[in-house]
Amino acid sequence: MSQKQVNTGDDPTKAVLSESGLNSKHLCDYVVNVATGCRHGCKFCYVPSTPAVRTRPDMLKEQAGVNDAQREWGNYVLYRDNLPERLSNHLDRKQKWKQTRRGCGVVGISFSTDCYMDGRAGAITRDAVQTLTENEKYTRVLSRNPILALQDHDVFQEAGEYVTIGSSIPCLHSESVAAIEPRAPSPEHRLRGLIEFDDLGVQTYVSMSPTYPTLDKDDLRMQLKQIAACNPAVVFHEPINPRGANFEMTVDAAREAGQEKLAQELSKLQNRERWAEYAMKHLRWVQELGEELDLPVHLWPDKNLRNYVSPDEAKWIEKWRHRQSPEPFGERELPSTKPPKLERHSVTAD
Numbered sequence: 001m002s003q004k005q006v007n008t009g010d011d012p013t014k015a016v017l018s019e020s021g022l023n024s025k026h027l028c029d030y031v032v033n034v035a036t037g038c039r040h041g042c043k044f045c046y047v048p049s050t051p052a053v054r055t056r057p058d059m060l061k062e063q064a065g066v067n068d069a070q071r072e073w074g075n076y077v078l079y080r081d082n083l084p085e086r087l088s089n090h091l092d093r094k095q096k097w098k099q100t101r102r103g104c105g106v107v108g109i110s111f112s113t114d115c116y117m118d119g120r121a122g123a124i125t126r127d128a129v130q131t132l133t134e135n136e137k138y139t140r141v142l143s144r145n146p147i148l149a150l151q152d153h154d155v156f157q158e159a160g161e162y163v164t165i166g167s168s169i170p171c172l173h174s175e176s177v178a179a180i181e182p183r184a185p186s187p188e189h190r191l192r193g194l195i196e197f198d199d200l201g202v203q204t205y206v207s208m209s210p211t212y213p214t215l216d217k218d219d220l221r222m223q224l225k226q227i228a229a230c231n232p233a234v235v236f237h238e239p240i241n242p243r244g245a246n247f248e249m250t251v252d253a254a255r256e257a258g259q260e261k262l263a264q265e266l267s268k269l270q271n272r273e274r275w276a277e278y279a280m281k282h283l284r285w286v287q288e289l290g291e292e293l294d295l296p297v298h299l300w301p302d303k304n305l306r307n308y309v310s311p312d313e314a315k316w317i318e319k320w321r322h323r324q325s326p327e328p329f330g331e332r333e334l335p336s337t338k339p340p341k342l343e344r345h346s347v348t349a350d
C-alpha cells in the first residue's frame with residue numbers, strides 16, 4: 001500500500017441520514033456517510049463526480065486546501081465526528097421509515113467513503129453502528145478494511161441480526177488491485193477480516209465489484225472458492241463500467257504501476273461493444289460458478305448493456321434487475337423462483 005500525505009479537516013454538513021437509490025442494488029434504503037473524501041483513492045471511484053463532492057468546492061478548499069476534487073481524490077478527508085450524536089437525535093425524532101422491497105429499510109455505512117479507512121473514521125462508525133442497531137435499524141457496513149473493523153467486534157456481535165459487514169473483493173491478484181486501488185488493503189487482507197467476522201458469528205457479504213477484464217473463468221472460480229471461506233450471505237457481482245473522467249485515470253494508473261495487460265484490457269472496454277462482450281461473459285460465468293459452488297450470487301447487470309446485446313440477453317438482464325437478492329438480511333422476502341437462465345446459444349463465445 002503506498003503512503004501519501006492526506007489533508008484532513010472537518011465536514012460541517014448537516015446531513016445525517018440520507019435516502020438512497022442503492023435499493024436498486026438491494027443494498028439499502030438509507031445511507032450514513034462518516035466523511036467526505038476517502039484515503040483509499042481508488043482510481044475508478046465514482047464518488048468525486050457525485051453532487052456530494054462535486055458541488056462543494058468551497059468547503060473542500062477551505063477545510064483541506066483542495067483545488068481539484070477529482071484529481072486530488074484520495075488526498076483529502078473531512079470527517080463528521082459528531083455524526084453519531086446527531087444521528088441519535090435524528091432517530092428519536094424520525095417518525096416514518098422508508099422500507100422498499102429491495103432496500104428493506106436497511107441503512108448503509110458508508111457508500112461514499114470507507115468507514116474504516118482509518119481510526120478516526122472507525123471511531124465514528126463504531127458509534128453510528130451502535131446507535132442504529134440499538135434502535136433496531138438493519139445496518140449494512142461496507143469496508144475495504146474489515147481487519148480494522150474487528151476492533152469493534154463487540155458492537156457487531158451485540159448487534160446480532162441487525163448488522164452485516166461486507167467488503168469489495170473485485171480480484172484476488174494483489175498487484176493488479178494495488179495498481180488501481182493504490183492505498184486500500186489487499187484483497188487477502190479484506191477476506192481475512194471477513195473470515196474472522198464470520199468466526200465471531202457476524203453475518204458477512206461480499207461485493208465482487210468490479211471484476212477486472214483480465215480475469216477468466218478459472219480465475220473467477222478460484223476467487224469464489226476463496227470467498228466461500230467467509231460464509232457470505234450473498235455475493236454481489238458487477239463488471240466494470242468505463243464511464244466518467246476517472247476511467248482514463250484508471251488505465252493510466254494500471255500502466256504506471258507496470259500492469260500493462262490490465263491497462264490494455266481496461267482500455268479496450270472504452271469500445272462499448274467490447275465492454276458489453278466482457279460484461280456479459282463475466283455475469284454469466286459468475287452465475288454459473290455460483291451454482292457450481294453453491295454460493296448465493298446476486299448479479300448487478302448495468303441497464304445500458306441492453307443496448308448492445310441480443311433480445312434474449314436483454315430479457316435476461318431485465319429479469320436480473322427485478323430479481324430479489326437471496327440474502328435474508330433485513331427480513332427480506334426471499335426469491336421464490338430460480339435465477340433466470342440464459343441459453344448458451346444466445347451469448348458470445350468464451
Ligand code: SF4
Nearest residue numbers: 038040041042045113
Ligand atoms: S474505498 Fe470506496 S469510496 Fe473509497 S476510494 Fe475506493 S471505491 Fe471510492
